[in-house]
Amino acid sequence: FSLWSGSIWRGKLTLLCDAKTDGSFLVHHFLSFYLKANCKVCFVALIQSFSHYNIVGQKLGVSLTTARERGQLVFLEGLKSSVDVFFRSQEEPHPLQFLREANTGNLQPLFEFVREALKPGDNAEAAWRCPVLLVDDLSVLLSLGVGAVAVLDFIHYCRATVCCELKGNIVTLVHDSGDAEDEENDVLLNGLSHQSHLILRAEGLATGFCRDVHGQLRILWRRPSQLTAQRDRSLTYQYKIQDKSVSFFAKGMSPAVL
Amino acid sequence: MQRGTSSLRVCARAQEGPLRLNTPGILHIITSHSRLRQVLAVGGIMDAPPLSPGGGGAAVRDAIRERPKRGRARVGDVGVAVGSWRPGFAAGGEQVHILGCEVSEEEFREGFDSHVNSRLVYHDLFRDPLNWSKTGEALPEGPLGALRAMCRRTNPGPVTIALDSLSWLLLHLPCTTLCQTLHALSHQDSCPGNSTPVEPVHVLGLLHEELHGPGPVGALSSLAQAEVTLSGAMGQASAHILYRRPRQRPTHQTQWFSILPDFSLDLQRGPPLELQRHADPHTPPVDPTTQLTFNLHLSKEEKEAKDSLTLPFQFSSEKQQALLRPGPSQATSRIFYEPDAYDDLDQEDPDDDLDV
Numbered sequence: 001f002s003l004w005s006g007s008i009w010r011g012k013l014t015l016l017c018d019a020k021t022d023g024s025f026l027v028h029h030f031l032s033f034y035l036k037a038n039c040k041v042c043f044v045a046l047i048q049s050f051s052h053y054n055i056v057g058q059k060l061g062v063s064l065t066t067a068r069e070r071g072q073l074v075f076l077e078g079l080k081s082s083v084d085v086f087f088r089s090q091e092e093p094h095p096l097q098f099l100r101e102a103n104t105g106n107l108q109p110l111f112e113f114v115r116e117a118l119k120p121g122d123n124a125e126a127a128w129r130c131p132v133l134l135v136d137d138l139s140v141l142l143s144l145g146v147g148a149v150a151v152l153d154f155i156h157y158c159r160a161t162v163c164c165e166l167k168g169n170i171v172t173l174v175h176d177s178g179d180a181e182d183e184e185n186d187v188l189l190n191g192l193s194h195q196s197h198l199i200l201r202a203e204g205l206a207t208g209f210c211r212d213v214h215g216q217l218r219i220l221w222r223r224p225s226q227l228t229a230q231r232d233r234s235l236t237y238q239y240k241i242q243d244k245s246v247s248f249f250a251k252g253m254s255p256a257v258l
Numbered sequence: 259m260q261r262g263t264s265s266l267r268v269c270a271r272a273q274e275g276p277l278r279l280n281t282p283g284i285l286h287i288i289t290s291h292s293r294l295r296q297v298l299a300v301g302g303i304m305d306a307p308p309l310s311p312g313g314g315g316a317a318v319r320d321a322i323r324e325r326p327k328r329g330r331a332r333v334g335d336v337g338v339a340v341g342s343w344r345p346g347f348a349a350g351g352e353q354v355h356i357l358g359c360e361v362s363e364e365e366f367r368e369g370f371d372s373h374v375n376s377r378l379v380y381h382d383l384f385r386d387p388l389n390w391s392k393t394g395e396a397l398p399e400g401p402l403g404a405l406r407a408m409c410r411r412t413n414p415g416p417v418t419i420a421l422d423s424l425s426w427l428l429l430h431l432p433c434t435t436l437c438q439t440l441h442a443l444s445h446q447d448s449c450p451g452n453s454t455p456v457e458p459v460h461v462l463g464l465l466h467e468e469l470h471g472p473g474p475v476g477a478l479s480s481l482a483q484a485e486v487t488l489s490g491a492m493g494q495a496s497a498h499i500l501y502r503r504p505r506q507r508p509t510h511q512t513q514w515f516s517i518l519p520d521f522s523l524d525l526q527r528g529p530p531l532e533l534q535r536h537a538d539p540h541t542p543p544v545d546p547t548t549q550l551t552f553n554l555h556l557s558k559e560e561k562e563a564k565d566s567l568t569l570p571f572q573f574s575s576e577k578q579q580a581l582l583r584p585g586p587s588q589a590t591s592r593i594f595y596e597p598d599a600y601d602d603l604d605q606e607d608p609d610d611d612l613d614v
Contacts, residue, residue, distance in 0.1 A: 108390050149429050153388060160385050164362040190468045191429075195360065 010130050011163040012170075013155075015196035017189065019176035020204035021215045025241050027136045028053070030171045032060035035067050039168075040128035042117040044095075044110070044135045046078035059244050072128060074117035098146055107146060107154035115161050118168065131168035133158055138192075139175040139185055148187040155192060176201075197222055205238075212256035213238050217248065352377070354418045357408060359383045359401070359426035366422075381408065387430075401430050405439050417459055419443065424463040424478065425470065433474045437481055 016026045024047075031053065034041050045053060054064040067073035076095060085094045095113035098105060118131040141151050155172065162168045174192060177185045193199060201218040219235045237248040249255070354377060358366055363380045370378070383404050405427065408419055421427065427436055444461045463482075467475055479485050487498040495515060502508040514526040556564065568574060597603050 106388075111390065152429070156384075156387070157390055160362065164365075164385075187469055190466065191425075194425075194466055 010167045010169065012197040013159055013163060013192075013195055014169065014171045014198045014200065015192050016171065016173040016200050016202070017176050017193075018173070018202040019178050021202055023173060023175075023200075023202040024136065025246055026200055026202060027134065027171075027173055028056045028060060029246065031064075031134055032057055032062045034132045034134070034169075035062045035064075035072065038072075038129050040072055040074075040118060040131045041067070042074045042076075042114055042131070042133050044076045044078070044114070044133070046140050047136050049079050050075060050077045076113065099144065106150045107141070108157075111154055111157045111161075114158055118162060118166060120166070131162060131166050133162050133168065133170045133172075135170075135172040137173035137175065138188065139173075142182075142184050142188065148184040148191070151188055152191045155195070159195065193222075202239075212240060213254045214241050215239060216251070352416045352418060353379055354420060355379045355381060355408060356420045356422055357381045357383055357404060358422050359387060360423050401427060402435065402439065405431075405436075405443070408443065418462065419459065420462040420464070422464050423466065425466040428465070428470055428474055428478070433477055437477055440478075440481055 014030075016023055016030075018024075018026075031041065031043060035057075043053075050064065057064045064073060064075070068075055078096065081094070082096050082099055085096050085099050088094055093109045093112070094100075095110045097109040098107060114133055118133065120131075138151055138155070142148060155170070158170055162170055172192070174189050175185070176189055199218075199220040199222065201220070203216045203218065205213060205216060215238070217237045217239050219237070221234075236251060238251055238254060239246050239248045240254070356366065356378060358380050362384050363382055366380060367375050367378065381404060383401060387401055389400065405421075424436075431439075440461065440463070444459055463478070465475065465478060483502055485500045487500070489496055489498070495517070497513045497515065499511045499513065500508055501511075516524045516526070518524055568576075
């Protein structure tokens with residue numbers, strides 16, 4: 001995926017979406033990609049623990065521990081710090097403050113955390129490349145009681161700060177509930193789709209589970225900048241997740257089949 | 259064009275066959291792609307020769323409401339944009355005010371030339387709409403205040419207001435408030451005490467239909483005099499235009515088009531070829547019994563034997579006659595009873611003394 005390298009891809013929101021399969025391999029990919037590219041990464045990890053991402057990251061060639069120690073990675077471990085919310089005094093704002101409120105307000109404390117984490121340092125510290133916000137994932141916020149509009153507002157403010165002001169990128173994962181009629185999730189997914197520049201959609205195969213082809217990845221570019229002749233382009237690949245990488249191939253061209 | 263009514267004029271660069279519709283009032287553009295917003299603005303600014311002598315307000319309506327295909331999520335969305343729309347009047351200089359909630363100003367202005375950009379007034383509701391930064395730069399009353407501020411115009415000339423997007427406003431404001439404000443926005447020239455005739459206000463709204471329920475969408479579309487629905491696949495979009503004139507029947511029109519890189523529209527005559535190919539001639543149904551390993555067909559003798567068979571429990575007239583005339587061939591049934599020592603066999607009929 002060389003299209004994400006280079007200076008043209010800045011200030012963009014990438015939406016990862018999975019339907020009937022697990023799209024977290026994309027999150028691991030982007031995490032290791034941006035860390036290797038020497039970007040400053042703020043990772044809001046609400047699903048898994050730090051050691052989980054670290055183990056997978058080591059297979060992909062990055063060490064999250066090292067990155068965190070030298071300040072390249074700001075890691076919000078949702079599982080651990082959600083407990084801290086209840087043992088803090090209420091005056092100190094916590095990024096996951098919404099867990100404590102009866103009527104879920106907004107995600108402003110979380111946004112403040114992100115902004116604080118990614119703001120450019122005063123001294124010329126190590127000159128990281130563009131800041132990146134990675135969120136895994138947004139659907140769990142709906143399960144925790146935050147409204148879809150509040151989540152959209154959070155991403156709106158993140159876009160305004162990270163994408164437009166700091167010229168960084170945002171990558172976020174949302175699950176597609178598919179047939180399960182989850183209206184809030186649909187509003188979130190549709191609303192984010194309108195705002196994204198790139199949508200990566202991992203789907204399970206329509207015919208079911210297969211050992212050699214784990215799923216299908218659809219890539220949709222929206223909002224072509226630079227007004228090139230290409231308008232919305234869409235590509236579809238099938239993939240197989242291996243131990244240390246993911247291999248992609250065109251539809252029907254799996255090495256197991258040929 | 260009556261004085262005192264807001265009118266909305268949306269034109270497309272009609273290369274073949276104009277869509278000539280007068281669109282007074284509010285035009286709602288419902289789409290799920292962002293290029294629409296950029297192209298709307300372009301249209302309001304470019305000068306154009308007057309379209310037709312007959313209609314001083316003749317306008318071509320363009321907006322597009324995109325209805326994404328269910329179940330295909332965002333992959334199949336159309337990058338639809340309204341083409342350039344020109345004011346019908348020869349005197350240009352119409353300003354276009356954009357209330358931008360969804361994209362930043364530089365992203366919105368990207369791709370327009372300077373001539374267009376100089377006439378765009380972008381009201382930035384993107385950077386800090388909810389006053390989270392608390393720097394005091396944000397608008398004091400939030401989104402509603404910003405919307406109401408657009409109602410108060412100082413410029414006496416004709417003005418177009420584009421709301422990007424109505425969906426954002428609908429998610430953050432109650433539907434009733436939004437409808438009332440929109441109504442006030444488009445009817446602001448009827449304020450009392452205003453002696454000079456005020457030029458009409460054009461209001462253009464962009465709505466992403468899939469984000470809202472049918473109630474708010476219906477309310478907003480009842481406010482609009484013109485409604486354009488976008489749908490279709492990439493590069494080949496269709497716009498279904500519904501236009502309600504004040505005392506006439508609403509008119510429908512469907513227009514196929516595609517967007518060129520400079521945001522102009524390429525209007526086409528009919529649906530694209532791929533869609534036409536799907537209307538196949540009726541294929542003969544496949545006979546499922548041709549490739550079986552067992553025989554399902556009957557020969558002629560077998561068919562005759564089958565038809566002449568009487569079913570055992572069917573009460574036909576022959577059976578009835580046979581029962582009524584006990585023939586010698588009939589096997590009568592008998593009961594053979596061997597009494598043992600304890601039985602008291604009485605040959606008399608116990609009902610003999612009954613007087614029935």
